[in-house]
Amino acid sequence: KYAIVNDHIINREEAKVDIEDRGYQFGDGVYEVIRVYNGKMFTVKEHMERFVRSAESIGIKIPYASENITKMLEDLIEKDNLKLGIVYMQITRGAAPRNHAFPAGDVVPVITAYTKEMPIPEANLQSGVKTILTEDIRWLRCDIKSLNLLGNILAKQKAAEQGCYEAIQHRGQDVTEGSSSNVYIVKNGTVITHESNNLILKGITKDVILKVCAENEIPVEERTFSLEELAQADEVFLSSTTSEVTPIVVIDEKKVGTGSPGPITKKLQALFKQEIENQCGI
Numbered sequence: 339k340y341a342i343v344n345d346h347i348i349n350r351e352e353a354k355v356d357i358e359d360r361g362y363q364f365g366d367g368v369y370e371v372i373r374v375y376n377g378k379m380f381t382v383k384e385h386m387e388r389f390v391r392s393a394e395s396i397g398i399k400i401p402y403a404s405e406n407i408t409k410m411l412e413d414l415i416e417k418d419n420l421k422l423g424i425v426y427m428q429i430t431r432g433a434a435p436r437n438h439a440f441p442a443g444d445v446v447p448v449i450t451a452y453t454k455e456m457p458i459p460e461a462n463l464q465s466g467v468k469t470i471l472t473e474d475i476r477w478l479r480c481d482i483k484s485l486n487l488l489g490n491i492l493a494k495q496k497a498a499e500q501g502c503y504e505a506i507q508h509r510g511q512d513v514t515e516g517s518s519s520n521v522y523i524v525k526n527g528t529v530i531t532h533e534s535n536n537l538i539l540k541g542i543t544k545d546v547i548l549k550v551c552a553e554n555e556i557p558v559e560e561r562t563f564s565l566e567e568l569a570q571a572d573e574v575f576l577s578s579t580t581s582e583v584t585p586i587v588v589i590d591e592k593k594v595g596t597g598s599p600g601p602i603t604k605k606l607q608a609l610f611k612q613e614i615e616n617q618c619g620i
């Protein structure tokens with residue numbers, strides 16, 4: 339197995355970072371998770387655009403062009419002979435004596451990446467998943483895909499301790515998103531999901547879903563929706579690079595709708611699968 343450290347592909351076990359790397363000490367960095375189907379990265383252009391946007395949002399200048407990074411990721415996938423899985427990639431502000439303020443300009447950001455085999459979560463896609471509700475205690479720049487994931491992992495851990503797949507987060511009565519996913523309700527045939535602002539991550543999968551909704555005359559409302567609307571929804575589902583379009587069938591031990599994945603969710607799963615086939619030829 340190999341890994342990328344800056345602009346080298348090296349053996350995975352040799353990939354190390356300094357103990358004063360700011361990603362390690364402050365979470366001072368941003369990341370992306372990109373899906374690989376049939377040995378090809380899915381929506382890689384959109385992931386690279388968000389990677390650059392997130393880095394720029396915190397003042398990190400990526401020292402390589404997106405095309406070069408993409409090529410390095412393709413070489414890594416090739417060397418690892420990855421057919422179905424993910425690429426994890428992050429950039430930190432680099433290693434420097436510990437100080438909250440940014441280091442001097444000569445400190446070079448550190449990019450690392452590696453691949454992981456990951457099957458398609460067929461059982462979850464087929465039967466749906468159980469979730470809990472939890473207050474969204476995160477900061478107010480959730481649009482930046484930062485390494486600051488404490489709020490996210492504490493929410494996910496709370497779900498895991500209750501045998502659930504995801505935690506649906508809310509600020510007061512307003513539903514925001516999952517700990518590592520976007521969340522949608524379906525009511526009377528309309529898909530409703532939080533608008534992309536500072537309170538949620540603008541998911542790449544969400545953008546694909548909105549695109550196929552538009553192409554197939556499925557009405558969409560991008561707006562805040564309430565816990566009450568969530569409880570009254572006909573269907574609920576979540577999306578992410580690794581979860582694709584996953585039906586939610588239980589929330590806080592209460593069944594959603596009939597307790598089985600709904601027709602709009604299933605239609606969106608089929609349309610999403612078609613997008614993967616179009617791009618990655620599976």
Ligand SMILES: Cc1ncc(COP(=O)(O)O)c(CN[C@@H]2CONC2=O)c1O
Nearest residue numbers: 371518519520539541542543578579580
């Ligand atoms: C907080 C949060 N919201 C939404 C999403 C969905 O975004 P994408 O559709 O672009 O994946 C993610 C995905 N986070 C990545 C995806 O898989 N694992 C992760 O940590 C996320 O962490």
